[in-house]
Every structure is written in structure tokens, then in C-alpha cells.
Amino acid sequence: MSEKVALVTGASSGIGEVTAHKLQELGYTVYGAARRVDRMKKLEEARMRTLALDVTDDASVTAAVEQIIAETGRIDVLVNNAGYGSYGSIEDTPLDEARRQFEVNIFGAMSLTQKVLPHMRAQRSGTIVNISSMGGKMYTPLGGWYHGTKFALEALSDSLRIEVEPFGIDVVIIEPGGIATEWGGIAADNVEKVSGSGAYAAQAKAVAKSLRGGVTAR
Template sequence: MKVVLLTGASSGIRYQTAQLLAQRGCKVYGAARQVKRMKPLQKWGVIPVELDMTDEKSMESCVKMIIENEGKIDVLINNAGYGSYGAVEDVSLEEGRKQFEVNLFGVARLTQLVLPVMRKQQAGKIISISSVGGKITTLFGAWYHATKFALEGFSDCLRMEVAEFGIDVVLIEPGAIKTEWGSIAADHLLASGKGGAYEEMAVKTEESMRKQYTSNLLSKPERIAKVIAKAGDRKRPKTRYLIGFDAKPILLMKRLLPDRVYDKLVKNML
């Protein structure tokens, strides 16, 4: 039985992935700050674990407990993360650092903690949920995109380092998904722009984001969960899985168009 540690398991893609993996026979430790939100997952056999991706002791305790209970960790799914939108001038460095702590440094530390046991096993998979936003940019998303671009580079380097130990490193790159992520990002944008020089543009962007993330065209979390599960099951998974509504078209647009033309198109989409 595969032992899986999945972070951010309390909502969205993460919740669906925990359920799917448990149904497929994996022993899943679903980790998040809000343990109560994971309680319904227990009926599928998921074990809820409290985990704060910005707290060193919390991460150490989580990994230590799983290794003591199971003697191994086969798959680490780095799924915790959030998007804090706002103009660079308006978003505080404290908020920027917090986003890096969750979206990158927490991932890095948890990876460091599971690598010794995976090396000993001579096997393992580290699957990180990036985004098409790790390759393209959107208006007011500087800090979010910076974390995802960084996660892409981090994972590419890690993949080369650990390959000889039988460890696979995989990036999942979803496009727009029908989850609460969009409304959270929009809330941050509205709050950060209030009363500032970018307020008018921020309000317009916030309205567009809410409209987009309530659209029925968006991919459902279950679709992404299936891809994550497939990557965890495969003996030799792809290094990247680009999936979801608008992911491939917008990436193609970014690659083909000159920067200023791309910028103009993105702003005109509001």
C-alpha cells in the first residue's frame, strides 16, 4: 500500500485528490491547518493531520509521525498554496514574503524532510502543484506568479539531483479551475487596491476574476485530481502535466506573441 502525504487537503483540488487516492487504495495523510474541514474525508480512510507550511516544528512533527507509523513515505504531494493579488506598489513585502513561505519555502522544507526516507527506499515521487501561472502572467498577479515561476525552477533542479536515487519530481500545471482560489485572490486584490492609485483598474480586474471563476467553462477539481493520481501511480510519470481550461491556448499565446502585444491582450480581457 502506497503511503501518501498530501498538503492543503482541506479544500478544492487537494480535497478531491485525497478522496480519490484513498478510494484507489492508498494510505493518505491529508495535511492542512484546518483539520475540521478534512473530517468528512475520514469516511474514505484519509487520516487528517494538522500542518502549517510556515511552521518548521509543525512540518517536522508531521513527517516524523508518518514515518514512525508507516516506516515510509512513497508520495509527497505539495498542494498547499494561495494567490494574493494586488499591484506591486500596494502589496506589502510582508504579504509577499508570506506567499513565498507557503508557495515555495514550505514546499522546499517539506521536500527536504521527506528526501532522506525516499533515498533510503530508493524510490519516491514528489508531485508539486504549480500552475500555468508558472509560465504566463496576469494583471496584478506579480507575487503569485513569482512564487510559481520559482517553484518551476526549483522542481527542475530537484529532478536532476534526485533521479539517481529513483525519485521522480513532477509538476502539475493547471489552468483555471472551479475552486475558491479565484474568490480568495479577488478578495486580496480588492482589499489591497482600496483607496490607491490602482483602485479603478483593481475593481475592474476583481469583477472579471469573479466572473471567470464562477463560469461553468472552468475545469472541475476532480479532473485535476485524476491527473495527480495518475502521476502518482505511473512507474515513469511525465515531468509536467499541463491541464485544464485555457491552459494550453494561453501558454501558446504567451510563447508566440511579443511581450507588449501579450500585455495588451491580457489587459483587454478585463
């Protein structure tokens, strides 16, 4: 049997980077993907393959999948980890930013899923791992747009699991809590930028403090 192949998005840091290393330890040929290849030096040093990938760009997604298939002939695991948290009140957040968050967190993941599924169906096997969040099960003030993407990801994943089970494909949802990555600081900066003044300023201050101090695991 050929060596199994995994594609991990958002692999330049945090959960994606750690996942890539773990999959390599398990014997997978790992492709780490992110917008900036220069931030994946650790993966390259560990002899993993890296790809420049913008999940919101259909041509970029298509090229990444085609390259993996051309080089290995298969994709066994897709880890949809690329995403970010855009915090701010529903009222304050520009709709263009809200749409962008859905483009990255939802449509980016589904675009890759659509591209890899024909290959997994042909193999009669495969696993799609969608990195959701506890934010897909609960909600907080000033996180509505982010929570919306994660609730959507949960629903899509659960429906997809039923659809692809007859083809030997599994769909897994991971729901992390607070983890020591760049995510919390970026989200905190964003909530202060969007809602740090005006009607929601007091809430923004409290939410930013929580985001920066809410790490429970490493």
C-alpha cells in the same frame, strides 16, 4: 510490498481534497494535511488519516513527517498543494505579505520536500508532486507576487528533478488553469482589499471580476 503512502497538503478543500480521494481510490494510504483538521471531516469520514500542519512552521513539518514514518515506515508520494494567491499591485502589496506568500507557496513546499527526501532516497523510490499553476508560465497585472512564487516553484522543481533522478525519485509539476475552488474568490477579495482604491483601482476591479468568473473546469 507494503501499501504505498501519500501525504497531501492543503487537503481541506479544492485540489488537495480531490487529490486525496483519488489517491485513496488508487490504493494509497492517504494522509491529508491542513492547518485546520476540522475542515477535513470528509477525509476522515472516508477513513483517511488527517494531520494538523502549518507548512511555514518547521516544528509542525517535522512532526508530521515523523508521525507518518512512525506509523507506516515510508512516504511514497508527497503532494505539495498548500498555497494561496495574494493579488494586488507590486507597489501596493506590503512586503510582509509578499514574504508570507513566498513562505507558504515556496519555502513551505521546500521544507516538506527536504524532510521527506531522506526517506525516499532510503526507499530508492518516490514521487514529489508540486502543484504549480498556469500562473507559473504566464503573468497578469496585479498578480506579480503570486506569479513570482509559481515561477520559482517551476524552476526549483525542474532542478530538483535532475538532482533526485539517480535515487529513483521523480518530480512532477501540475499546472492547473481556472478551477472551481475557493481560490479565485479569496484572491479577488485580496486584490480589492490591497488595490481597490488609488492608482490601480480600475485594474483591481477588472482583475477581481476575472478571478471570480475565470472558472474553466470542475
